[in-house]
Amino acid sequence: MKLSFTKMHGCGNNYIYINCFDQKVTDPEKLSIALSEPHFGIGGDGIILISPSDRADAQMRIFNADGSEGKMCGNGIRCVGKYLYDNGMVGGRTTITIDTLSGVKTLELNVRDGKMQTARVDMGAAILEPAKIPVNMAGSSVIDAPLVVDEKVYHVTCVSMGNPHCVIFFNEDDVDDLDLSRLGPKFEHHPLFPERINTEFVNVLPDGSLKMRVWERGSGETWACGTGACATGVAACLNGFCKPDTDITVHLRGGDLTIRYTTETVFMTGAAATVFKGEIEL
Numbered sequence: 442m443k444l445s446f447t448k449m450h451g452c453g454n455n456y457i458y459i460n461c462f463d464q465k466v467t468d469p470e471k472l473s474i475a476l477s478e479p480h481f482g483i484g485g486d487g488i489i490l491i492s493p494s495d496r497a498d499a500q501m502r503i504f505n506a507d508g509s510e511g512k513m514c515g516n517g518i519r520c521v522g523k524y525l526y527d528n529g530m531v532g533g534r535t536t537i538t539i540d541t542l543s544g545v546k547t548l549e550l551n552v553r554d555g556k557m558q559t560a561r562v563d564m565g566a567a568i569l570e571p572a573k574i575p576v577n578m579a580g581s582s583v584i585d586a587p588l589v590v591d592e593k594v595y596h597v598t599c600v601s602m603g604n605p606h607c608v609i610f611f612n613e614d615d616v617d618d619l620d621l622s623r624l625g626p627k628f629e630h631h632p633l634f635p636e637r638i639n640t641e642f643v644n645v646l647p648d649g650s651l652k653m654r655v656w657e658r659g660s661g662e663t664w665a666c667g668t669g670a671c672a673t674g675v676a677a678c679l680n681g682f683c684k685p686d687t688d689i690t691v692h693l694r695g696g697d698l699t700i701r702y703t704t705e706t707v708f709m710t711g712a713a714a715t716v717f718k719g720e721i722e723l
């Protein structure tokens with residue numbers, strides 16, 4: 442059986458996109474494991490299914506490289522917006538909606554020569570209540586709280602953008618020097634996170650921008666994480682490093698995103714790119 446796909450990325454966070462308006466995927470968990478694998482498959486951070494929706498222009502489902510399903514994907518939703526616009530599936534409209542497991546999101550597309558270049562996504566309100574993230578810590582929110590990994594105390598801020606995030610600010614260490622392959626899994630599987638966690642390792646730079654690396658639940662280190670950049674912008678405001686209602690630049694390994702945190706919602710602006718289209722024999 443042949444399956445058509447499109448490889449796309451947002452800031453280097455790369456997924457295999459499958460148009461399910463005209464194709465059927467029966468076991469997405471198994472498919473994501475197979476296709477994400479770089480040696481025997483296509484290689485990527487996971488797969489994203491683009492399907493019809495009765496309440497939005499399309500529905501997006503994201504599966505991590507280990508087959509687990511994520512509830513939201515910031516880089517992915519910009520790529521879905523690009524896919525829909527560039528392929529004429531939204532009638533040339535530049536305000537579109539995409540249904541996700543974290544609700545319907547609205548995108549404002551910036552287009553040139555018939556192609557989407559960047560998008561601004563209304564990501565919805567940050568969720569701070571521990572039980573809704575979820576994180577097994579008491580209180581109304583988790584800001585600058587101590588968390589022990591390998592006998593070392595880290596101060597973490599936990600935020601959900603529909604998917605769970607643990608944001609850690611480093612004053613002394615340059616996050617580029619951290620061994621994420623050792624550290625990442627210890628946070629991902631920490632007992633305080635009953636549904637595992639996406640973890641962001643952040644430096645606040647002298648110009649007030651943020652430098653971030655991320656270890657993603659189910660995919661390991663990725664070159665960017667859109668929901669993670671949102672969580673990082675929110676956490677930076679909650680910790681007094683940045684101001685709400687201002688544009689915050691987050692530098693990721695694969696590019697930059699602009700985050701704006703207001704009490705009502707979080708906006709994320711960034712690019713999306715098509716790398717190649719292909720067909721795979723299953």
Ligand SMILES: N[C@H](CCC[C@H](N)C(=O)O)C(=O)O
Nearest residue numbers: 511514515516604666667668
């Ligand atoms: N890379 C995605 C996040 C994937 C989250 C996934 N790892 C999970 O929550 O299980 C992003 O750009 O927001």
